[in-house]
Each structure stands twice: as C-alpha cells, then as structure tokens.
Amino acid sequence: MLNNEELLKTSLVTGLSYLMILRGFCLNINFSLLDNNQTYKDSALDFYQKFTDLIKELLNHADKTLSEDFLNSEIIINRYTIQLVELTEKLFSTNIALEIAGEVANLSPGTAEDVSDETIEQINMINKVTLVISLNFLDFLKDIFEKEINNQLFSYSYPFLIRKMMEDVNLYILILERLIRKIPLDPTFALDYEYQSMNLLKAFAMFLRSYIDPSRSDVLIKTQSFVIEIEHLLEDYKKLGLTPENQVILTEKGKNIDERFGEFLAHIIEELLNSEIYLTIEPVFLDNMYRVVNLSRFFIFDPKHNIQTKEIIQ
Numbered sequence: 001m002l003n004n005e006e007l008l009k010t011s012l013v014t015g016l017s018y019l020m021i022l023r024g025f026c027l028n029i030n031f032s033l034l035d036n037n038q039t040y041k042d043s044a045l046d047f048y049q050k051f052t053d054l055i056k057e058l059l060n061h062a063d064k065t066l067s068e069d070f071l072n073s074e075i076i077i078n079r080y081t082i083q084l085v086e087l088t089e090k091l092f093s094t095n096i097a098l099e100i101a102g103e104v105a106n107l108s109p110g111t112a113e114d115v116s117d118e119t120i121e122q123i124n125m126i127n128k129v130t131l132v133i134s135l136n137f138l139d140f141l142k143d144i145f146e147k148e149i150n151n152q153l154f155s156y157s158y159p160f161l162i163r164k165m166m167e168d169v170n171l172y173i174l175i176l177e178r179l180i181r182k183i184p185l186d187p188t189f190a191l192d193y194e195y196q197s198m199n200l201l202k203a204f205a206m207f208l209r210s211y212i213d214p215s216r217s218d219v220l221i222k223t224q225s226f227v228i229e230i231e232h233l234l235e236d237y238k239k240l241g242l243t244p245e246n247q248v249i250l251t252e253k254g255k256n257i258d259e260r261f262g263e264f265l266a267h268i269i270e271e272l273l274n275s276e277i278y279l280t281i282e283p284v285f286l287d288n289m290y291r292v293v294n295l296s297r298f299f300i301f302d303p304k305h306n307i308q309t310k311e312i313i314q
Contacts, residue, residue, distance in 0.1 A: 001183070001184075004116070004119070005112040005113065005115050007115075007123065007179065007182060008061065008112045008119065008120065008123055010179060011126070011127055011179055012066060013070060014172070014176075014179070015054070015055075016062070016075075017075050017076070017295050018175070019051045019054055019058070020076055020288075021168065021288060021291065022047075022051050022134070022137065022169065022172070023052060023055070024284065024288030024291075026047045026048035027044075027096070027282065027284055027285070028157060028285050029044040030048070031092060031156075032155045032157040033153075034155075037153060037155075047136075051133070054126065054133070055100055056100070059100070059103050059104070061122070061123065063106075063108055064108050064110030064111075065110055065111070066107065066110070067109055068109035070298070071104070071107055071109055073294055073295075073298045074290070075294045075298060076104050076291070077104045077105070078287065078290055078291060078294065080266075080273070081101060081287050082101060084269065084273070084283040084287040085098060085283075085284055087272075087283040087284075088282050091283070092282060124180065127176055127179050127180050128180060131176045131180065134169055134172060134176065138169045141165055141166045141169065142166065145159050145163060148162065156280070156281075158207075160203070161207060164200060164203040167196060167200070168196075168200060171193065193300070194254060197296040197299075198230055198234060198237075198254050198257070198258075198296075199234060200292060201257065202226075202230040202231065204261075205223045205226040205230065206227055207281070208265075208279075209224060209227065211279045211281040212268075212277065212278075213277065216277060219268065222264060223264075226261055226264070229257060233254060236250060236253070237250060251300070251301065254296075255297075255300075258297050258300075258301055259297070261293060262290070262294070265289055265290055266290065268286070269290065
C-alpha cells in the first residue's frame with residue numbers, strides 16, 4: 001500500500017510523463033486528418049485541452065516535490081521542445097500552448113514530506129478524472145482505428161500508429177488504476193512495462209522509416225537496422241524465462257538500444273531544425289518521440305530509478 005508521500009510523487013511523475021505524451025498524440029491526430037473530418041479534429045483538440053488542464057493541475061502540486069534527476073530527465077520538456085513547437089506552428093499555421101514549458105522550468109526540486117490527507121484527496125480526484133478522460137480517449141482512438149481499417153476515414157497517420165497509441169494509453173490506464181487503489185508496482189508489471197516500452201521504440205523506428213524523404217538512404221538504412229534489432233530483442237523477451245539473470249541480460253540489451261536510438265533521434269531532430277532533412281510529419285511529434293525515449297531511459301534503464309528494483313516509480 002502506497003503511503004501519502006509515495007502516492008503524491010508517483011502520481012506526479014507518471015501523470016506529467018504520460019499526459020504530455022497523450023497530449024502529443026492529440027496534436028498528431030488533429031494534423032493528420034483532413035478538413036472533411038472536422039468533428040474528429042475538434043475532438044482531438046478537445047482531448048488536447050483536457051490533458052493540458054490536467055497537467056496544470058498536477059503542476060500545482062509539483063514544486064519542491066519532484067527530484068532534480070526527474071526535472072532534468074527531459075521527459076516533460078526537452079532541449080528541442082520549443083524549437084520543434086515553433087517550427088510546427090510555422091508549417092501548420094497554428095498555435096500550440098507553451099506556457100507549460102515555463103511552469104516546468106520554474107519548478108524547484110525537492111522531496112515530498114508530511115503530505116496531508118487533503119492533498120491526497122485532491123490527487124486522488126485528479127487521478128480519477130484522468131482515468132475517465134483516458135478511457136474516453138481510448139474509445140476515441142478505437143473509433144478512429146476501426147474506421148481507418150474499414151476505409152471509412154482517411155488519415156495521414158497509419159492505423160498501426162493509432163494502435164500503438166492505444167497500447168500506450170492502456171498502459172497508463174493500468175498505472176492509474178493501481179494508483180487509485182494505492183497498489184505499488186510488482187516485478188511482473190515492471191517487466192511488461194519494459195517490453196511495451198521497447199515495442200514502442202520499434203514502432204517509432206518504423207514510423208521514421210515511413211516519414212523520411214526516400215532519398216536519404218543513409219537514414220532509412222539506420223532506421224531499418226533499429227527495427228530488426230528491436231524485433232530480435234522482443235523475441236528474446238518471449239522466449240527467455242523470467243529469471244533475475246535473464247532479466248539483467250534483457251535490460252542491458254534494451255538499455256543499449258534505447259541510448260543509441262535516443263542519439264539517432266536527436267541527430268534527426270537537429271538535421272530537421274537545420275533544414276538538412278525532410279519528414280512528412282509534424283515536427284512536434286518528434287518531440288513526443290524524444291520524450292518517450294527519455295522516459296524509458298529514466299524509469300527502466302537508469303539503476304537509480306529502475307522500477308524493477310523499486311516498489312514505486314521514483
């Protein structure tokens with residue numbers, strides 16, 4: 001059973017991490033749909049605003065509560081966020097709220113101590129509202145997915161991408177349900193979390209392969225090599241038994257891939273910002289990808305915060 005301090009910290013860390021990712025999904029859906037699907041575009045922006053409002057509510061409890069390591073992890077905001085947002089605004093003639101970046105930058109690190117029951121009641125309410133909105137968002141994604149595969153809706157985002165979004169939302173829903181019941185993470189949940197994170201990295205490599213200018217064979221070959229390498233690792237997860245020794249081996253392989261993919265993604269982002277590469281996707285989606293890579297590195301592959309060796313997400 002999570003105590004008040006653990007519940008507050010875990011709710012803030014997971015909430016800020018995942019809500020930023022889901023918010024990015026909403027932008028991708030909005031940008032990828034045609035104007036004749038305005039109802040879906042509007043719904044995506046409505047969810048974007050709801051997730052933004054939830055992030056702001058969590059930030060009200062975040063000052064002097066989150067560790068310096070987490071605030072510097074580039075999970076919420078990273079070094080490329082503002083530039084990628086500005087480029088997206090320029091290319092799509094739109095406005096994307098950046099006030100959260102300022103609020104995060106003004107947070108002071110600290111440790112949750114003597115957390116009152118009143119604060120926990122507020123956090124519990126945020127978690128419950130977040131759960132309801134996330135479930136509704138999952139239904140929204142399912143509707144888009146079904147219509148895409150049945151040729152009832154055109155989108156520049158593949159059904160495969162929508163399905164990966166659904167998997168990520170499902171994972172956050174499971175975390176929220178555990179938080180509401182004050183249940184800490186267990187080793188089995190942690191292993192599933194690691195597997196899903198690597199599976200998402202594979203999907204990102206596949207997306208990049210599809211969105212990059214075909215003339216850039218050097219980048220295409222590199223993305224394909226990541227797809228194959230991660231596929232092999234995912235097969236190892238299925239074949240190897242759940243033993244401490246095997247888990248160490250799998251985690252070490254995953255860490256190596258995550259670090260190299262993060263460096264590769266940063267290189268692509270820098271080339272994009274320097275007008276050296278062309279991608280058929282909104283630049284801000286790369287910001288979302290980069291934060292997911294940092295999230296995996298922090299929660300899974302950093303020994304100080306590894307959720308497989310700790311009772312809660314630190």
